Amino acid sequence: MISVILAGGSGERFWPLSxxxxxxxxxxxxxxxxxxxxxxxxLLPLTPIDRIYIITNEQHAFQTxxxxxxxxxxPDHLIAEPVGRNTAPAVALAAELxxxxxxxxxxxxxxxxxxxxxxTFHATLGQAEAAARQDYLVTLGVKPTRAETGYGxxxxxxxxxxLDNAFQVGQFTEKPDRxxxxxxxxxxxxxxNCGIFTWKVSAVRAELEEHAPKVxxxxxxxxxxxxxxxxxxxxxxxxxxxxxxxxxxxxISIDYAVMEPSKNAAVVPTTMPxxxxxxxxxxxxxxxxxxxxxxxxxNVYQVDCTGTLVKADGRLIGAVGLRDMIVVDTPDALLxxxxxxxxxxxxxxxxxxxxxxxxxxxxxxxxxxxxxxxTLEQRxxxxxxxxxxxxxxxxxxxxxxxxxxxxxxxxxKAEVECDDKKMILKAPETTVIPKGAKHRLANPGKExxxxxxxxxxxxxxxxxxxxxxxxxxxx
Amino acid sequence: MISVILAGGSGERFWPLSxxxxxxxxxxxxxxxxxxxxxxxxLLPLTPIDRIYIITNEQHAFQTxxxxxxxxxxPDHLIAEPVGRNTAPAVALAAELxxxxxxxxxxxxxxxxxxxxxxTFHATLGQAEAAARQDYLVTLGVKPTRAETGYGxxxxxxxxxxLDNAFQVGQFTEKPDRxxxxxxxxxxxxxxNCGIFTWKVSAVRAELEEHAPKVxxxxxxxxxxxxxxxxxxxxxxxxxxxxxxxxxxxxISIDYAVMEPSKNAAVVPTTMPxxxxxxxxxxxxxxxxxxxxxxxxxNVYQVDCTGTLVKADGRLIGAVGLRDMIVVDTPDALLxxxxxxxxxxxxxxxxxxxxxxxxxxxxxxxxxxxxxxxTLEQRxxxxxxxxxxxxxxxxxxxxxxxxxxxxxxxxxKAEVECDDKKMILKAPETTVIPKGAKHRLANPGKExxxxxxxxxxxxxxxxxxxxxxxxxxxx
Numbered sequence: 001m002i003s004v005i006l007a008g009g010s011g012e013r014f015w016p017l018s019x020x021x022x023x024x025x026x027x028x029x030x031x032x033x034x035x036x037x038x039x040x041x042x043l044l045p046l047t048p049i050d051r052i053y054i055i056t057n058e059q060h061a062f063q064t065x066x067x068x069x070x071x072x073x074x075p076d077h078l079i080a081e082p083v084g085r086n087t088a089p090a091v092a093l094a095a096e097l098x099x100x101x102x103x104x105x106x107x108x109x110x111x112x113x114x115x116x117x118x119x120t121f122h123a124t125l126g127q128a129e130a131a132a133r134q135d136y137l138v139t140l141g142v143k144p145t146r147a148e149t150g151y152g153x154x155x156x157x158x159x160x161x162x163l164d165n166a167f168q169v170g171q172f173t174e175k176p177d178r179x180x181x182x183x184x185x186x187x188x189x190x191x192x193n194c195g196i197f198t199w200k201v202s203a204v205r206a207e208l209e210e211h212a213p214k215v216x217x218x219x220x221x222x223x224x225x226x227x228x229x230x231x232x233x234x235x236x237x238x239x240x241x242x243x244x245x246x247x248x249x250x251x252i253s254i255d256y257a258v259m260e261p262s263k264n265a266a267v268v269p270t271t272m273p274x275x276x277x278x279x280x281x282x283x284x285x286x287x288x289x290x291x292x293x294x295x296x297x298x299n300v301y302q303v304d305c306t307g308t309l310v311k312a313d314g315r316l317i318g319a320v321g322l323r324d325m326i327v328v329d330t331p332d333a334l335l336x337x338x339x340x341x342x343x344x345x346x347x348x349x350x351x352x353x354x355x356x357x358x359x360x361x362x363x364x365x366x367x368x369x370x371x372x373x374x375t376l377e378q379r380x381x382x383x384x385x386x387x388x389x390x391x392x393x394x395x396x397x398x399x400x401x402x403x404x405x406x407x408x409x410x411x412x413k414a415e416v417e418c419d420d421k422k423m424i425l426k427a428p429e430t431t432v433i434p435k436g437a438k439h440r441l442a443n444p445g446k447e448x449x450x451x452x453x454x455x456x457x458x459x460x461x462x463x464x465x466x467x468x469x470x471x472x473x474x475x
Numbered sequence: 476m477i478s479v480i481l482a483g484g485s486g487e488r489f490w491p492l493s494x495x496x497x498x499x500x501x502x503x504x505x506x507x508x509x510x511x512x513x514x515x516x517x518l519l520p521l522t523p524i525d526r527i528y529i530i531t532n533e534q535h536a537f538q539t540x541x542x543x544x545x546x547x548x549x550p551d552h553l554i555a556e557p558v559g560r561n562t563a564p565a566v567a568l569a570a571e572l573x574x575x576x577x578x579x580x581x582x583x584x585x586x587x588x589x590x591x592x593x594x595t596f597h598a599t600l601g602q603a604e605a606a607a608r609q610d611y612l613v614t615l616g617v618k619p620t621r622a623e624t625g626y627g628x629x630x631x632x633x634x635x636x637x638l639d640n641a642f643q644v645g646q647f648t649e650k651p652d653r654x655x656x657x658x659x660x661x662x663x664x665x666x667x668n669c670g671i672f673t674w675k676v677s678a679v680r681a682e683l684e685e686h687a688p689k690v691x692x693x694x695x696x697x698x699x700x701x702x703x704x705x706x707x708x709x710x711x712x713x714x715x716x717x718x719x720x721x722x723x724x725x726x727i728s729i730d731y732a733v734m735e736p737s738k739n740a741a742v743v744p745t746t747m748p749x750x751x752x753x754x755x756x757x758x759x760x761x762x763x764x765x766x767x768x769x770x771x772x773x774n775v776y777q778v779d780c781t782g783t784l785v786k787a788d789g790r791l792i793g794a795v796g797l798r799d800m801i802v803v804d805t806p807d808a809l810l811x812x813x814x815x816x817x818x819x820x821x822x823x824x825x826x827x828x829x830x831x832x833x834x835x836x837x838x839x840x841x842x843x844x845x846x847x848x849x850t851l852e853q854r855x856x857x858x859x860x861x862x863x864x865x866x867x868x869x870x871x872x873x874x875x876x877x878x879x880x881x882x883x884x885x886x887x888k889a890e891v892e893c894d895d896k897k898m899i900l901k902a903p904e905t906t907v908i909p910k911g912a913k914h915r916l917a918n919p920g921k922e923x924x925x926x927x928x929x930x931x932x933x934x935x936x937x938x939x940x941x942x943x944x945x946x947x948x949x950x
Contacts, residue, residue, distance in 0.1 A: 016793065301830070303822050316808040316834045318491065318823045321816035333791040334804060336811060341796035347778050348793045355776070359791045376851040376859060381902075382885040384851060384859065384927055406883055406903055408929055410857040427856075428881055428931045430905060452859055454883055454927050456903045 001129060002104055002201075003047040004094045005039055007056035007064060007111035008084050012349045013279050016333035017311065020361045025112035026063055029311075030277060030286045035112040037067055042118050043109070044071070046125060053097075054078045054111070055090045061235050062369045062472070076228065078235040082243040088208075088257035089249040091197075092216040095205045097223060102202035105132050108254070110195045114275040114286055124165075124270035128198040131166040136266035137207060138166065138198040139259060141191025142274045147181035150278060152193040152255065154267050169265040172255065191267060193255065194274050204258065212257035218245050230473025233369065280326045280335075281342035283309060307339070331374075333359040369472040370395055371448075383460045387441070389414075389449040394442035396470035403457030403464060405433040407441070412449035415442040438468060476604060477579055477676075478522040479569045480514055482531035482539060482586035483559050487824045488754050491808035492786065495836045500587035501538055504786075505752060505761045509542055510587045517593050518584070519546070521600060528572075529553045529586070530565045536710050537844045537947070551703065553710040557718040563683075563732035564724040566672075567691040570680045572698060577677035580607045583729070585670045589750040589761055599640075599745035603673040606641040611741035612682060613641070613673040614734060616666025617749045622656035625753060627668035627730065629742050644740040647730065666742060668730065669749050682739065687732035693720050705948025708844065755801045755810075756817035758784060782814070808834040844947040845870055846923075858935045862916070864889075864924040869917035871945035878932030878939060880908040882916070887924035890917040913943060 009023030018024050025036040033041065036054075043052060049072045056064050058080040065075055079097075081090065091108055098104060107125065115121045128138040141154045153176060157168030172193065176184065184190035208216040225242025228234035238246055259265050275285050287295040287309070294305055297312040300319060307324040310317055315329055326342060328335040337345060352360050365374040370393035376384040389395070389412075397417070407416070407430060414425040417440040418433055424444070425431060433439045435457065443449035467475040484498030493499050500511040508516065511529075518527060524547045531539050533555040540550055554572075556565065566583055573579060582600065590596045603613040616629045628651060632643030647668065651659065659665035674682075683691040700717025703709035713721055734740050750760050762770040762784070769780055772787040775794060782799040785792055790804055801817060803810040812820060827835050840849040845868035851859040864870070864887075872892070882891070882905060889900040892915040893908055899919070900906060908914045910932065918924035942950040 016791075301823060301826055301832075303819055303826070304816075316491075316827075316832060318808065318810045318812075318820075318827070320810070320812035320819050320823055322811060322813070325811070327811055329809060331790075333793065334809065335793045335795070336797060336800070336802055337793075337795035338797070341779075344778055344795050345793075348776060348795050351776055351778070352791075352793070357776075357791060377861060380886075382925075382927070384861075386852065386859075404903060406905065408881055408883075410929065410931060411855075428879060428907065428929070430881065430907075432903065432905075450854075452857070452927075452929050454885065454903070456885060 001047055001051065002098060002101075002106045003043050003052045004091070004106060004108045005036070005052065005054045005111045006087055006090050006108060007036055007054055007060065008081070008087075008090065009112055010084070012346055015345060015349045015352075016330045016335050016359060017328055019359070019363055021059060021366070022063070022363060023060065023112075024277065026060065026067065029283060030114045034067055035114070035277065036064065037071075038114065039109060039111050040068060040071055040073070042115060042121060045118070046122060047107075049073055050077070052077060053094065055081060055094065056111075057081045057084060058237065061229070062233065063367050065233050065235060066367070066369075075233045075235045079226070080229070080235055080237050081246060082238050083247050084251075085246065085249050086251045087195075087254040088212055088215045088252045089219075089246065091204065091254045092208050092212070092219055093222060093246075095201055095208065096216070096219045098201045099205060102200065102205075104201050105129050106199060106201050106204065108197045110276070112277060113194070114277055116273045116275075116286070120270060120272040124268055124272055125198065127163070127165045128268045131160065131163050131266050131268060132198040132200055132203070134160070134163065135200060135203045136160070136166070136264050137203060137259060137262050138266045138268055139169070140194050140196040141267040141269045142194045143269060143271045144185050144190065144192055147178065147185045148192070149175055149178055149181045151175065151276070153184050153190045154193050156189045156191060156267055156269060160266055166266050166268050169259075169267050172260050191269050192274070194276070197254065197259075203264070207258045207262050207264070211261040212252070214250055215252065215257055218248060222246075232471050232473075279342040279345065280309065280328065280337070281339040284339070309339075331364040369393070371443075373453075378460065381456065381458070383455040385453045385455070387451050387453050389441065389443040391443055391446050391448065394471050395440060396472075396475055397438060397440040397468040399436055399438050399466050399468075400457075400464050401436065401466070402459035402461070403455045404435050405439075406454045406456065407431050407433065408452045408454075410450050410452055412443060412447045413445035414449050414451060415444045416440070476522055476526065477573060477576075477581045478518050478527045479566070479581060479583045480511070480527065480529045480586045481562055481565050481583060482511055482529055482535065483556070483562075483565065484587055485559070487821060490820060490824045490827075491805045491810050491834060492803055494834070494838055496534060496841070497538070497838060498535065498587075499752065501535065501542065504758060505589045510589070510752065511539060512542055512546075513589065514584060514586050515543060515546055515548070517590060517596060520593070521597060522582075524548055525552070527552060528569065530556060530569065531586075532556050532559060533712065536704070537708065538842050540708050540710060541842070541844075550708045550710040554701070555704070555710055555712050556721060557713050558722050559726075560721065560724050561726045562670075562729040563687055563690045563727045564694075564721065566679065566729045567683050567687070567694055568697060568721075570676055570683065571691070571694045573676045574680060577675065577680075579676050580604050581674060581676050581679065583672045585751070587752060588669065589752055591748045591750075591761070595745060595747040599743055599747055600673065602638070602640045603743045606635065606638050606741050606743060607673040607675055607678070609635070609638065610675060610678045611635070611641070611739050612678060612734060612737050613741045613743055614644070615669050615671040616742040616744045617669045618744060618746045619660050619665065619667055622653065622660045623667070624650055624653055624656045626650065626751070628659050628665045629668050631664045631666060631742055631744060635741060641741050641743050644734070644742050647735050666744050667749070669751070672729065672734075678739070679733070682733045682737050686736040687727070689725055690727065690732055693723060697721075707946050754817040754820065755784065755803065755812070756814040759814070784814075806839040844868070846918075848928075853935065856931065856933070858930040860928045860930070862926050862928050864916060864918040866918055866921050866923065869946050870915060871947075871950055872913060872915040872943040874911055874913050874941050874943075875932075875939050876911065876941070877934035877936070878930045879910050880914075881929040881931065882906050882908065883927045883929075885925050885927055887918060887922045888920035889924050889926060890919045891915070892917075
């Protein structure tokens, strides 16, 4: 079996912890591991790491790889879409890439859901795989535990011959109204559509060709338009022609494109505890609470709070008398919201986008292939950053038109190249990179390199950079 | 008339904006000016600045002076108590200092209340002054607008002869229960005790000697134990003997010590809008709200909030669906609390004190007589600060046992003395102060000097300082 993880998150619902550069699947909001790490770990007993593929977008490729490297995940199993086009084009892309293995079973998983009972999950997937071998397009149906109006529902039809726990799909229903959802819950033959699918490569290709030719036909030779990203992490990217093709695809879901029109759709019902982690309030079902139903980070001090989630990033938070509130604190942005309004965080994020607030895009700590940097302070004329370079990594050879940079090593060893000089610096040594100088910073040591950079100039902008050579193909 | 402002605030109720180092009267929570600035401005039409005195404690002296210098306030009109001993010792101290002017009228004001109608305030004080000239101990009684259980009440007795709007005091009542407070409100002859008093120096001394000899007798020669603080800001401090005397005084209020037992107490009722700004919720009566009753700082984005106060320090705050909440954000600490629980901030602060959280004492920006510093980041082995030195000011000549300091000028001109070297630095020049070096930083220019200091060492502690000479008498 091939597992394909769809990691196309946009980073809106878990703002301010999620950002455009850092969507939900890359967050550790439901345990120590991030959601995508949990997704991979859940699959490993079924699929070895070299049979797992991830479709994500270019912006998140480095971070995704850095989170999955510890599992032995190979960069060339990550395919970076040039733009998000919903699930049907992503599935079609995977199906095209594996078309020389038509009988192979391909299973598709969202990267950012929580399933807290792996045994039931594995058993259910086994049943789905068996049905897929009979050429069905199989979807997992999760037994509802409440009259949820935010999910799609699947009506279970007749049992399928010679298969264990597999049924025809009677009907798909998009997000129902409250009354319908309550009816579904009582009926006991409706299941939540949880976005996990299993099918033969040949079967899903055939169905896509029949029901969604606009999605799959342009991808016919797509493999020839994929190439390895330049540099140290050769994930797979589209060339210009490939980008054009992918961008031309309609943005539609696999449910709508194939599952609904298909005559071969099957559902495998399951009682596995599934949570799509759709909003901050969804953490209620996942996190460990104190005696009063609170989930509180370290450094939160409270008086008489109940049912409250406070996620803090180290700052001291004093909470008095809160009831069922959500507080999420990050160095540059804070969210406060009652749990029953968690869905409306979207509305807030829409406004922040419209007003072009930078807190929508980046965190103060920005992950880079070589490590990360953190903005400590920006004021007129200067900007102070902490820069952390991982052992063996290197920033690009670069220059800046509008700023000089002053570097002070506070920990580790720095290899600095500046025009024709080369030097090794240790704490508390410093150097100045003049405006316009071609320079490079690397960590030749075995410890983390930490330096305090102070930029000086009239224009202090990340875009003021000219790259000459780069380990990660960004030049 | 002499005005004495009692500025003994402890900085608890308005945490996290107030800190032990930065109590309520020094905050601009009710307008552009700080509360003590507003108090002084309110008095100026009645008392020239050279007839205004302030009693505060040593810790707050520099900041109080720096806030009042623009009004021409003279440092020697500030008397710094070595410890807080409530209002009776402070009043007795003032009365002793002015005992050679026995017929002078002395008025006493809290530093941290808001009175939004200065005309009525001035008219009321005129009536109080007239009564004081007849040897009464006069207290202002504010007409209640609600059945407040948090204030003391004064029962108005018979009208006093030949005086306009002055009455005998029938009775003082400490904070009443709800039922009593409602009765008082209906009765229309009870008034709030707002802590503003007017009396002849001779009268208050006589009453103190009669009813509170333990408070005033030890202060008989206190003037001989006061001296000018050393350095550039010669406010008045106690010598060691004076400190012992003051510390030995009982901690009691002037109401309890004198007003209640006195047979000469009078009340001047007033309708002036008075607010003791006792808790965050008290800002409701003072601040301008938007159409939904919200008071929101810049950089607050909200969806569907009502009656909510968000005080932010520049970080982006997203508030969704909040009802009657208080949110106060500072760089190192955040408070969230429903308005009707604002009194319980005290409980939170008590816990933070017990746990010795530094956020109780100092802000990340710490005011100093020479300017201020702001901690940008502290991590293992290093600490990054922004240091701002005012034109013409200078830090002490000092050394540190455990740390080296690295200075980078980002704005203005620095005069640096380090062992036997002297130099002038401008942006982006740097210097390193080695461990143990005797050094001094000064601003010889006319612009603000800003530098980024990175401290390096195993122990990074404000107490690791040896001062040799200091402009402000701190050596």
